[in-house]
Amino acid sequence: MLHRAEAADLAARREWQTLLHYRPTADGAGVVSDADDPRFFLAPTGKTDPDAELAATLRAFFSTDAVGGDPQPAQCAFIARYRWLKRELEFDDRRLPPQSCERFQHWFHELNAESATLVFTSAYLNNPASLFGHTLLRLDRRGQTEHTRLLAYAINYAANDTASHGLMYAVDGITGGFKGTFDLQPYYKLVRTYSDLESRDLWEYRLNLSPPQLQRLLEHVWELREIQFDYYFFRENCAWQLLTLLEVADPTLRLSDEFTLWALPPDTIRLLVQQPGLVGAITARPARGTVIRRRYQALHPDERRLAQRLTDDPAITATPAFAQLAPERQALLLELVLDQRLHRRGGKLKGKNATVPVADEIAHQLLTARNRLAVAAAPVVIDPYATQPETGHTSRRIGFGFGQRNGTGFVELNARASYHDLLEPDAGYTPDAQIELLNIAIRYYQDRNRLKLDRLTVLDITSLPPVNALSPRPAWRIHVGWEPYPRPNCPDCTAFNLSGGLGLAAETGWRWRTLWFALPGLAFDYGGDFAGNYRAGLGMTAGTLLQPLAGWKVLASVSWLDYRWGETGTAIRWSIGQNLALGRDWALRADWRALEGTHEFGMGLRIYF
Known part of the structure; x- marks a missing residue:
């Protein structure tokens, strides 16, 4: 069998590569597995050597020694590998007797899965790991109805983050300090957590997997029980790992290859719906908080x-x-x-x-x-606040424009890694919320003949849920990054800014929907042009967000700051911005700002990709 496997070059086949989660190394000279648990490999060099792992796997099939994350004989611990290799090499059952694998058979029949549904849960701003939403895979049972689908099981990939807190939580999540595992849970428990307790709207995407594809997926999930992966917030996360499961089910799919630096759940949903024939019916499951708000509004x-x-x-x-x-x-x-x-x-x-x-x-x-009361309640249309993620603009953005600051013209190039801001259309995103990650703007000023960093946002999160008397929720904001602080002797100076606020937001509907907000807060600025290199104090930001048309938004805000530590004094900043969507992935942006005595105006085109 070893000679035949080598002659057929099975280790280089796409099926084997997906089963072991191999992908090319950064230099392209070899491959490495995403799995980081030595129990997943039967060869000492299996993480980077597909040939050695395949040979060790074939040898292990002749043994009854317990292996894998849930120790048992190799034929049962790695049943997806066994069945694929058996088909390819046509094992002689007399020379390699098949084992019964009763534990797998019981598990498989207990699931009784007929189809699979990918579930997207909308963004949850109170948890860094769920800022961009979450995806999981529901296994729909035979004979399941609309009323019994909560009793199905779901495959959930998540990080074990219980031992990390504060700043280390973010550090561990970015650097892979958490361990992620696949877990099988009753769907109703996940719905209770995401929909009922966290008020996250759910969208369910029925997948058109054939029976052999679904069986191969489930066999591989069995292999992954208790197996650990390094978990990363931005790439090797829930969305990424579910794509790799679908590639095992159908090796012709190359979904995970589309994401190099980060894989956000909404972007993976957009990719899935673009695959011909892969996605079937799409169903909404509004959160309990959504039901409450919609009924209250009615x-x-x-x-x-x-x-x-x-x-x-x-x-x-x-x-x-x-x-x-x-x-x-x-x-x-x-x-x-x-x-x-x-x-x-x-x-x-x-x-x-x-x-x-x-x-x-x-x-x-x-x-x-x-x-x-022997009557049904008056009907109310319950639409999710978070609409289908694939209907919105893509999360990456690049833009170019022009303008002037205090009469000096400039040309600007800007880019954003992800995700969405308050002025962009709400389709596909949580309304009245902003999450921006790595947003940079570089300018060329005509009179200084050089490029200059204007701003760099590391992270900006803003949540402005309209308050109502029945279920009040606070509005809040946090910003980390470098912002422009022009001065007479330094017209293009920037400084590091850490600021945040907590307040309230309210909406009115006269003529068009308008959101009003007020956020008392704190601010800290660090830069060499401040006395003592810093200033810190209290402040208040108030503003309004108007939406005269479906694709047109206007945001006006003013901030008053009272710096009491470091360089003392007061400062006022105000801005008026507008965004006109020219299509799903094109927009025209214009901004007018006053920065502590300096005025500027700019406009430009934004492209999403």
């Missing part, structure tokens, strides 16, 4: 006031104001308030080690009142 002003009082006082159901409502409107209010109480109390437990929610007498009374 209420009349008087009904909203009743809902606010009803949340903590079931006796409102006996008042004339509630009784005069139509029964279906009463049912709507009761269901809304019940959802809100479950959402608000979902994470509270009774006792140190309890596993059940705290008893809620108010919720019991509200549920009793709802059961007395």
Whole structure:
């Protein structure tokens, strides 16, 4: 078999390369596996030597020694390898007796999978690992219906980050300090975490995998149990690893090759839907928080006031104001308030080690009142706030433009690694949120005949959820990077800026949707042009985001800063920016800014790719 495998060059075949997660090294001279667990390899050099690993695998099939992440004989521990090699080499069962692998057979029949669905969960700004969303793979059971799909199992790839905190959390996530593993969990548990507790909208993409492809995928998932990978926030993450699973199922796919530096979940969804015939039906699963907000928005002003009082006082159901409502409107209010109480109390437990929610007498009374109404609640359209990720612009961006600062003209080249800002269209992204990573702008000023860094944003996260009385949420912002701080003796100076704020946002709908926000906060600037090389203080940023048309947004903001440490003083900055989408991947941008006495105007074209 060794001679035949070598003659057929099986180690170079795409099927073997995907099963071992091999990919070319940086210099192109060889290959290396993404797997970082020695238990995944049967040869000492298996991580970088496909031929040695294949030979060691064939030898191991004759042994009953336990190997792999879940120790058992090699035929069972690496069953996808065994079955592929058996097909290619036509094993003689008399000379290499097949083993029963009862544990695998029980596991496989317990899953009873008929198809697979890729699930995208929208961005969650409170967790760095989920800033750009998350993907997982649901295994749909035979005979499954719309009402029973929560009982399916799902393949989830995640990092073990419990031992990392604070700054080290970011460092470990960027440098591969976490260990990632594939895990099989009931889908309803993941929905509870992502949709119910974190209020993340879910989009489900049915995959058109053939029965042999699905079986090969499941066999490989069996091989990966307990196997560890180095986890990276930006590339070897959940989105990347699910692409490698699909490549095992169908080796003709070359999905992971499309991502060199980073693989963000929305970008991988765009790639999947571009594959001919791979994606079937697409279904939305709005989060519990989305259901609450949509129903609250559908209420009349008087009904909203009743809902606010009803949340903590079931006796409102006996008042004339509630009784005069139509029964279906009463049912709507009761269901809304019940959802809100479950959402608000979902994470509270009774006792140190309890596993059940705290008893809620108010919720019991509200549920009793709802059961007395023998009518369905008034229907409300529940659309996810986070729309399908593939409908939005791609996350990378490059732009060029021109303008002037205090009468001096400049030409600007800018680029962004990812992801989305407040002025860009909301399609495909979480509305009223901004996440920018590695955004750089370089300018050429006519009178100075040189290139100059204007700004470099390392990370900027802004979340402006409109507040409502039923489920208030704070607005907040954090910024890290270098910003322009022009001065009379240094018109193109920059300084490092670390700033953040916490406040509120509200929306109005007169004429067009308008978002208003106010963010008290702190700011720290570091640069050689400040007295003592730094300044720090308190501040307030307020502004408004208008959307007159679907593809046109205007953002106006003003910041007042009171520096009390280092170089002291006050400063005012304001800006007005607008973005006009010319298509999904083209936009025209214009900005007018005042930077502590210096005025500038610029405009240019932005291209997304």
